[in-house]
Amino acid sequence: MLNRTQKRPRGRPSSKTVILDAAAAVVSEVGANHLTLDAVAERAGVSKGGLLYNYPTKEALLHAMVERFIQECVERRETLAEELGGDARGNLKALLLSRGESTETERKTAHGMLAAVAENPRMLDPAREAQGEVMNILRNAKDPLAATVAWLAVEGLAFLDLIDLCPFSEEERKQILARALELAEL
Amino acid sequence: MLNRTQKRPRGRPSSKTVILDAAAAVVSEVGANHLTLDAVAERAGVSKGGLLYNYPTKEALLHAMVERFIQECVERRETLAEELGGDARGNLKALLLSRGESTETERKTAHGMLAAVAENPRMLDPAREAQGEVMNILRNAKDPLAATVAWLAVEGLAFLDLIDLCPFSEEERKQILARALELAEL
DNA sequence: GTCTATATCAAGATAGAC
DNA sequence: GTCTATCTTGATATAGAC
Numbered sequence: 001m002l003n004r005t006q007k008r009p010r011g012r013p014s015s016k017t018v019i020l021d022a023a024a025a026v027v028s029e030v031g032a033n034h035l036t037l038d039a040v041a042e043r044a045g046v047s048k049g050g051l052l053y054n055y056p057t058k059e060a061l062l063h064a065m066v067e068r069f070i071q072e073c074v075e076r077r078e079t080l081a082e083e084l085g086g087d088a089r090g091n092l093k094a095l096l097l098s099r100g101e102s103t104e105t106e107r108k109t110a111h112g113m114l115a116a117v118a119e120n121p122r123m124l125d126p127a128r129e130a131q132g133e134v135m136n137i138l139r140n141a142k143d144p145l146a147a148t149v150a151w152l153a154v155e156g157l158a159f160l161d162l163i164d165l166c167p168f169s170e171e172e173r174k175q176i177l178a179r180a181l182e183l184a185e186l
Numbered sequence: 187m188l189n190r191t192q193k194r195p196r197g198r199p200s201s202k203t204v205i206l207d208a209a210a211a212v213v214s215e216v217g218a219n220h221l222t223l224d225a226v227a228e229r230a231g232v233s234k235g236g237l238l239y240n241y242p243t244k245e246a247l248l249h250a251m252v253e254r255f256i257q258e259c260v261e262r263r264e265t266l267a268e269e270l271g272g273d274a275r276g277n278l279k280a281l282l283l284s285r286g287e288s289t290e291t292e293r294k295t296a297h298g299m300l301a302a303v304a305e306n307p308r309m310l311d312p313a314r315e316a317q318g319e320v321m322n323i324l325r326n327a328k329d330p331l332a333a334t335v336a337w338l339a340v341e342g343l344a345f346l347d348l349i350d351l352c353p354f355s356e357e358e359r360k361q362i363l364a365r366a367l368e369l370a371e372l
Numbered sequence: 373g374t375c376t377a378t379a380t381c382a383a384g385a386t387a388g389a390c
Numbered sequence: 391g392t393c394t395a396t397c398t399t400g401a402t403a404t405a406g407a408c
Contacts, residue, residue, distance in 0.1 A: 015391080015392090031303075031304065031305065031306055031307050032303070032304035032305075033219060033304045033305045033306075036382080036383060036384085037383070037384065037385090038382090038383070038384095046392070046393090047392065047393050047394075048384090048385090048393090048394095049386095049387095049391095049392060049393055049394070049395095050391075050392045050393070051392095052384085052385070052386090053391060053392065053393095054391090056385090057384080057385080058383090058384065058385095114300070114303065114304060115304070117217075117218070117300065117349050118217065118218035118219045118300060118301070118304035119217065119218075119219045120217055120219075121217050121349065121350055124349060124350070124351060127351060128351060128353075131351065131353055135353055145361055145362065145365045146365065148354075148358075148362055148365075149335075149336070149339045149362060149365050149366055149369060150335070150339075151342075152338070152339035152340075152342035152343055152346075152362065153335045153336075153338035153339045153342060154338075154342075155342035155345070155346065156337075156338035156339060156340075156341035156342030156343075156345065157338055157342075159341070159342065159345040160338075160341065163303050163307065163310060164307055164310070165310060165313060165314060165317065167314075167317055167321055168334075172334075175331055176331065176334055176335060176338065179331045179332065179334075179335050180335050183335060183369065201373080201374090222400080222401060222402090223401070223402065223403090224400085224401070224402095232374070232375090233374065233375050233376075234375090234376095234402090234403090235373095235374060235375055235376070235377095235404095236373075236374045236375070237374095238402090238403070238404090239373060239374065239375095240373090242403090243402080243403080244401090244402070244403095373408105374407105374408085375406100375407080375408075376405100376406090376407080376408100377404100377405085377406090377407100378403100378404080378405085378406105379402105379403085379404070379405095380401100380402085380403080380404095381400105381401090381402085381403100382399105382400095382401090382402095383398100383399090383400090383401105384397105384398090384399085384400100385396100385397085385398080385399100386395100386396080386397070386398095387394105387395090387396080387397095388393100388394095388395095388396105389392105389393080389394080389395100390391105390392085390393075390394100
């Protein structure tokens with residue numbers, strides 16, 4: 001619903017896209033509270049006026065960042081789920097893997113979530129909606145409770161990453177993820 | 187180290203304590219970005235000058251909030267660990283329980299962590315240090331990998347709580363926590 | 373140790389030209 | 391659709407009285 005993004009199949013990226021990329025880069029570098037419109041405009045190569053033409057307020061910008069992040073997460077999960085068969089088992093595996101092995105860009109854009117929640121906790125409402133599908137996947141698992149624990153573990157890992165407090169090596173992460181999959185009987 | 191708090195056994199609480207309580211209350215109500223010195227001063231019943239006498243900068247205030255939060259977590263865990271026998275098994279159980287069943291005040295003060303990390307990610311350095319002991323507990327478990335997954339799950343739960351995105355009922359939480367303990371062979 | 377008053381500044385937002 | 395220039399506000403921090 002409300003999906004006005006994802007147009008413009010070729011040609012140069014839209015200003016909106018350039019701005020969102022710039023905002024993600026800035027927030028991952030300077031921290032959530034120092035995500036200023038000036039910094040985003042400079043990084044995006046537009047003036048503050050140009051920025052505010054595309055996103056009339058800072059809240060609008062943050063909202064767009066949240067929506068894009070969620071969209072990326074959902075798409076990644078759904079693509080992977082299809083590759084894995086599209087059944088309940090594949091959906092669960094896709095959920096765990098897509099959260100457990102996040103890409104570099106995803107980690108960057110994730111910082112925008114921190115900025116959003118710091119500015120206004122209610123700005124995560126879109127994430128709350130998207131969580132409904134996650135709950136469905138967990139409920140349809142063979143052992144829903146085990147699946148939930150496994151999912152929470154990968155979420156915990158992703159969160160520790162986000163605040164740069166993850167004490168595990170790449171090797172340990174792999175073991176952890178493997179153990180979580182095992183727990184969920186995958 | 188560096189433990190200058192925790193004096194004043196009786197009598198009215200120190201200004202510092204009153205201020206930290208006020209800051210925790212404010213941040214949990216208005217969100218991390220709107221934690222202003224004015225609001226904290228008003229809530230604490232002191233003037234802004236009085237506040238800045240105790241904490242010369244906002245960073246100093248946030249730093250104190252972080253330290254207190256970590257101290258509370260560690261104390262809670264250690265007290266519980268002692269009650270549970272003080273061995274490796276008791277330590278692990280205390281770790282999981284202390285994070286899984288957080289108190290109301292703990293949840294409030296936790297919001298200060300969000301404010302701190304939003305302001306300056308490096309302000310979580312004290313938490314990074316405290317994590318060393320957690321890693322020790324996990325390493326000493328009978329099945330370290332399972333214990334790690336269980337710990338990450340309760341961390342994930344605590345984080346979802348923090349951003350008000352936890353989709354589980356109180357009953358479901360209990361089941362989840364029980365399952366995590368089972369996974370860790372407790 | 374706490375107060376009032378004020379300086380300073382950063383940042384969000386507006387107006388209007390091009 | 392993008393720019394420059396400007397307005398306005400809100401928040402940190404300082405200075406000095408009590």
